[in-house]
Amino acid sequence: MAVPATTTAGFPVAETVSLPRTVPNRPLVARPTPSPKLVLALTDLIVVALAAFTASALHGAEAVSSGVPGRATILTLIALPAWALAFSHQRLYNIRFLGRRIDEVRRLFDATLIGTASVVGVSYLNGRVLSRSEAMALFASAFVLLMIEREGARRIFASLRARGDLLRPAVIVGSGPEACEIAGMLHSDPTTGYRVVGFLDDSPTEMEPLPGLPVLGRPEQACSALAGVRGGSVIVTPGALTLEGTNRLVRKLLEQGLHVELSPNLRDIAAKRLVVHPVGRFPLVYLEPVQRNGWRATAKRLFDIVGGALGLLATAPLLGAAAVAIKLDSAGQVLFRQQRLGRDGRVIRILKLRTMVADAEDRLEAIIDLNEADGPLFKLRDDPRVTRVGRFLRRASIDELPQLWNVLRGEMSLVGPRPALPREAELWDDQTAQRLRVNPGLTGMWQVNGRSETSFEDYSRLDLYYVDNWSLLCDLTILLKTVPVVLARRGAA
Numbered sequence: 001m002a003v004p005a006t007t008t009a010g011f012p013v014a015e016t017v018s019l020p021r022t023v024p025n026r027p028l029v030a031r032p033t034p035s036p037k038l039v040l041a042l043t044d045l046i047v048v049a050l051a052a053f054t055a056s057a058l059h060g061a062e063a064v065s066s067g068v069p070g071r072a073t074i075l076t077l078i079a080l081p082a083w084a085l086a087f088s089h090q091r092l093y094n095i096r097f098l099g100r101r102i103d104e105v106r107r108l109f110d111a112t113l114i115g116t117a118s119v120v121g122v123s124y125l126n127g128r129v130l131s132r133s134e135a136m137a138l139f140a141s142a143f144v145l146l147m148i149e150r151e152g153a154r155r156i157f158a159s160l161r162a163r164g165d166l167l168r169p170a171v172i173v174g175s176g177p178e179a180c181e182i183a184g185m186l187h188s189d190p191t192t193g194y195r196v197v198g199f200l201d202d203s204p205t206e207m208e209p210l211p212g213l214p215v216l217g218r219p220e221q222a223c224s225a226l227a228g229v230r231g232g233s234v235i236v237t238p239g240a241l242t243l244e245g246t247n248r249l250v251r252k253l254l255e256q257g258l259h260v261e262l263s264p265n266l267r268d269i270a271a272k273r274l275v276v277h278p279v280g281r282f283p284l285v286y287l288e289p290v291q292r293n294g295w296r297a298t299a300k301r302l303f304d305i306v307g308g309a310l311g312l313l314a315t316a317p318l319l320g321a322a323a324v325a326i327k328l329d330s331a332g333q334v335l336f337r338q339q340r341l342g343r344d345g346r347v348i349r350i351l352k353l354r355t356m357v358a359d360a361e362d363r364l365e366a367i368i369d370l371n372e373a374d375g376p377l378f379k380l381r382d383d384p385r386v387t388r389v390g391r392f393l394r395r396a397s398i399d400e401l402p403q404l405w406n407v408l409r410g411e412m413s414l415v416g417p418r419p420a421l422p423r424e425a426e427l428w429d430d431q432t433a434q435r436l437r438v439n440p441g442l443t444g445m446w447q448v449n450g451r452s453e454t455s456f457e458d459y460s461r462l463d464l465y466y467v468d469n470w471s472l473l474c475d476l477t478i479l480l481k482t483v484p485v486v487l488a489r490r491g492a493a
Contacts, residue, residue, distance in 0.1 A: 036166060037093045040153055041084065044092075047149045048083050048115065051142035052076035058137045072134050075119050075126065082118035086111040095193060100271070102473070104150060112143045158191040167195035168259070169226060170233040173219045173249070174240030175199040175209040182235060182263060183210055194233065200225065201240065219249055223256045232258050238265040268461060270469035290470055292438070299472060300413065307414045307479075308407035315401050322353055322389075322398055329389040332358030335402060340419035343439045348411040350419055351402035355390025356383075376424035377456050397486045403442050415475040416441025417463035435463040438470065448481040 052073040076083075087093065090107040116139040123130040130138075160166045167190060172179045179199060186194040198216040199209055208214045216225045219241060226232035234253050236246060246262075253260050264285050266274070273288040323334045335351055342348040357363070363385055364378075373379035386394065393399040406412040412419065419440035425433070445462040466474070 036157070041087065041093060043149060043153070044087055044146065045080055045084060047145050048080065048142055049073070049077060051145045052119075052138060054141040054145070055134065055137040058141065071123075071128075072119070072130065072138050075122050075130065076138065079115070079118040079122045082121075083111075083115040086114035086118070089114070101151075101154075105147065108146050108150065109143060112139055112146060115142065157193075161190045161193060164190070164195070166193065168193055168231055168233050169229050170194045170196050170235055171198055171200055171216060171222055171225050172196060172235045172237060173200045173222070174237035175201040175204045175206070175215055176237065176239065178263060178265065178267075179237045179240070180209050181267075182237065183213055197225065200234075219245070220252070222249070222253060223258065226258060230257075233261060234258055235261045235263060237263045268465045268468065270465075270474075273469065290468065292470060296472065300475070301410070303472070303475065304407050304410075304414050308404045311401070311404045311414075312408070315404075318398065319353075319401055322393060325389045326354055326387075326393075330357060330387045339422060340440065341422060341425055341436060342411050342419070343436060345425070345433075345436050347422065348406065348419075350406050350412065353390075353393055353399040353402060355387060355393050355399045356385040357387060360385040373456065376427040377459065400442060407442060411439070413439040413441045414443065415466075415478050416444055417466060418444060418446050418459070431464070432460045435460070435467055438467055443478060443482040445478060448478055448485050 052075075056072045090111040092104070092107055092111060116135055119138060120130050120135055157166060170186070172183055183196045183199070186192055186196050196213060198214050200217055200219045200222055201215050202218050204215045206215075222234045226234070234249075236249070241249060250260050264274070266285070266287075269287065273290075275286040275288060276283050277286055278284075326332075326334050332354055334354060336354040336356075337349045337351060339347050340350050367380065367384065368378070370380055371378050390399070403412055407414055416439050417435040420435075425436075445466045446459050449458075449462055466478075
């Protein structure tokens, strides 16, 4: 059975995974190893000490060249326990608070501010107050070095988890579609840190809802299913239990030292939009609305204008060389104009470098039966209409660069859903049509998550995720992800 996958950064991945995955399975009771949290905590303090030495070097090189530690270094070493408390207070060793890099950076900033303040406090007690420039140098050095260290740690943990290490065993209460999808997502992306052992259900329809993942028993048997495991996790899906049954199970699991996580039955909603707040005895999840108007719309438009203009200037020589190659390779115009759907279904004419023979549209009917894509999309990896130069331009995504002009005209955006053909939209359902609420984009979530390798369901879901969770930070993240995708030529049409 194949199920869609998502990523820990909050963006869904447009691919399907089949269980069981190839990540090596490890025994539930792992060999004794040093605590990753302890190793990370000690590394943090070493980096802080290095940052203090760096700050001393930036502020007064003579103290460093003489081999004598600077005053900022000595004061920081004295205040190291305060730094450790600041890191712990900011939950920098709890993975559930660090699911996104932006969360970790914010918590690192706060912890570094508290740590620097503690050093200033120690200098007061010492009788000679640390100068403002020394404190700023310490803060800047510590923050930058800690970010570098944490990114390195994140990559090391991801590599270890991909090998099957440092994974938390988990059971899922329920065995319905959502339980299967969660299990598939955790299997497909081991960097999330979980290894699903099986399901727990009172009345399962199948004893093995996914290949290799059986129903292990009833929900109240969660403790025995994870017997002998430290830090095991139980994920409860909606509808698996009654309200009373959920409360009873949660109390029992927490008393046994297991981690409990409740799925809110919300798919493809960015976590930053969810706010849990108490209403009487019930914790309710409030969904923050997406703000697309006002200053945000103005900022996005300015971003598009500046980015589009700079993009055209930077790629002008490349476009010129491509135009010459197209002319020398085959007969026909350099630019290809095609009708696509813009915001609110308005028909726009997008520009592309011609990558097919001049009469490609007339030849479509002859090869329509060879379509390799599902749904309304048409994709053919070895399309006979594509020219030799056109094949290279497509692989390198150079053919879409003229759409920067559409961006400047306001018909497109740098980031947005893929501009769809009118004939595709005729086959859409009402939900897919919601992607027309925003301008189409030169790049988007579809482009950075598989591109032509994705199914129509994933293609539609990725675009709707963007529309429903748009933010300026989301645009910037997608643009940054586009660069390595294009350079690696992954999933190009």
